[in-house]
Amino acid sequence: MPITSKEISVEVNGHQWSLPAGSTLRDALKVSSAPYRAGTAIGILKKTAEKKTEKITEYAINTSKGEFKIEIETLDSPSGKIWAEHFKEYEGAPVHWTGQEALAFGPFEAELKPERGIRNFEAFDILFGAGGFDSANTHLIISRKRHAAEYGTPDDGVFAKIISGKSVLLKLSRGDSILNIEPIIEWEQLAEKACTADLSTPLEDGASIFTYFEVELSRNSPVGAEHFYALTREGTFNINFVASSFISDDALKGEITPYENFEPRAAGAISFRTIGYGTGRAYISREDRPSSLVHSVVGSVTRGLELVKLAEQGQNLTVESLPPQLILLGHSFDEVEPVLSSIGVELVKEGYTEKDSVIVSQSPATTLEIFGEAKVTAFAVPASKLIEVELYPEKAPKSVDFFRHSLELKTKPVGKLPVSMVYENTYLFKPEKEAVKYKEVMPENSPTNKILAGEIGITNQAAKRMGNIGVKLEDDDLFGPTGEKFSSTNIIGRILQPEKLKGIREGDAIYITEVLRK
CATH class of the missing domain: 3.10.20 (Ubiquitin-like (UB roll))
Structure with missing residues (x-):
């Protein structure tokens, strides 16, 4: 037009x-x-x-064993200036020597002032060194591991770091050389x-x-990909923190994600922290960064990276994932069978198979494994065993988090809850998953006058049976849903159809799905 x-x-x-x-x-x-x-x-x-x-800070160094990239940390230092003015002269430089701690390209002549003395170096540091403290015998030295050594390094010391391609360092040996060096020019x-x-x-x-960004999930990270599906269940990525090199979503912080995929976190890489502070936090890289032993890469942004780079803290972004998640849990066999058939996935039915069936478990457990095997085995129960609950995160945030974590409701639409005891009108449950990371359940939203039929309670740290979950089918003005006094009880939500509990016995299991309050 x-x-x-x-x-x-x-x-x-x-x-x-x-x-x-x-x-x-x-x-x-x-x-x-x-x-x-x-x-x-x-x-x-x-x-x-x-x-x-105006100022170039990154360079790609192509060697006979592959490429690695470096970032100049001290542009105005003597070594930084020598590099910027003469880097092209180092093309063709051979590996002169290698060791477990470092390797060196050269020699060549440089206008630097060698200094005596042992210095400490970190892995992937880059520096100039002068053999025999002679500037005509200068080498480009790359540290392979943390160590201390005397290389005749100038006073300014380390001037750059390797930011990607670190595995290339393990392959280089005598006989290899630098083929070419190219500045990475940003516009x-x-x-x-x-x-x-x-x-x-x-x-x-x-x-x-x-308006959105698109993500392609990695088949090398099937469990991590499933966590990303859970994180973006509503089709949004919620930005809790922004840095120059990444944005992050904390919705699954505290949920352990296994380490599956070690690869560079290029711009657009999606990763989960797998250990330490911030475990379970999801990151999207805004800039190229090297691989990390605590970040498992689960996918990458294939469209809309500009939106990721423009976004601000506190905002939510629309996201679409490829392939789309296969959601079986909570659905009937009649609902999922035509969908699976249309994409060539065989469905094996187990358990209850009538019209009112509800799938509560599956194997393989992840979307990417199902696509890979083109087959899934699903186990279903009668719909009467699927219990809908409404939770109160605004009234009892820690206790609700405990409940969701214990039943894996943060990453799955349906959670299993075994029945540990039934007496009179009281039903007690003990989750299969131990909430190890929760050492206490502090009192919150404890009742004062009475509890209502169908309210879900958790025993807090004021009692010995901390973590027990209970429901009563009748109002009670003396004891909470777990049979404890009110001060030892936290109310976390309610069962929408408590009559579904009638008839269940000790040793049975019910299945829980969360319904959001309208």
């Missing part, structure tokens, strides 16, 4: 559209039918010019940038709009 003076041209997720002058984000969404979840933020970029980065866009959820925001001619 030709553009008139009364029209503007905008780009929505890479596709051009013409709109009347004065149009807003809402108009762009309407005409483009772009993927978008209500309330999420949209990135807007109005390009006006671009210029070459800075001088632009008006915005990221907003306000759909009344006016648009200008030439604006680029990003």
Whole structure:
């Protein structure tokens, strides 16, 4: 469509559209039918010019055994300046010597002032050293591990770090050499940038709009991918923290994600922290970063990385995942069988198979493994054994978190809850999963006058049976749902159909699904 003076041209997720002058984000969404979840933020970029980065900080070094990248940490230091002015002269430099602690390319002549003395170096440090303290016998030295040594290094010491391709260092030996060195030139866009959820925001001619980002999940990380599906169950990634090199979502913080995939965290890489502070936190890299022993990479952004880079703390972003998650739990065989058949996945039915069946477990447990095997075995129970609960996270946040963690409701739509005891109108449960990371359940939302039939209670740390879960089918003004006094009880929610508990016995199991309050 030709553009008139009364029209503007905008780009929505890479596709051009013409709109009347004065149009807003809402108009762009309407005409483009772009993927978008209500309330999420949209990135807007109005390009006006671009210029070459004045100071180059990253270089790609291609060797006979592969490429690694370095980042200059001290641009204004003597060593940093020597590198910037002479790096092309190091092309062709052979590996002169190697050891467990370091390797060296060279020799070559450089205008540096060697210094005597032992220095400490970290793994992947890069420095100049002078053999025999002679600047005509200079080497480019790369530290392979933390160590102390005397290399005749100038006073400014380490001037760069390896940021990717670290595995190449293990392959290099005498006979290898540097083939070429290329600066990584970034182009800075001088632009008006915005990221907003306000759909009344006016648009200008030439604006680029990003409504969502797309993720391709890695078959090397089937469990981690399932955690990402759980994290983005509502089709959004919620930004709890923003740094120059990443954004993160803390919704699954505390949930252990196994380490499955060791690879560089290139811009757009999605990873979960697997150990230490922040375990379970999801990250999306905004810049290239090296592999990490505490970050398992589960996928990468294949479209819409601009939105990730524009987003701000506290915002939510629309996300779509490839392949889409296969959700069996909570559905009947009749619902899932045609879907699985259409994508060539064989369904093996176990357990209860009548019309009112509800699937409560499956093997393989993850979407990517199901696609890989083209087969899944699903176990179902009667719908009467699936209990819907409404939880009160705003009243008892720690206790609700305990409950969700114990039943794996943070990562699965259905959780199993074994029955440990039944007496009179009281039902007690003990989750199969030990909530090891929770050392105490502090009192919160404890009843004062009475508890109501169907309310779910957890015994708090004021009693010996901390962590027990209970429900009563009748109101009680003396004891809580777990049979404890009120001060030892935390009320975390309610069962929507408590009559479904009638008839269950000790040793049975019920299955729980959470219903969000309307």
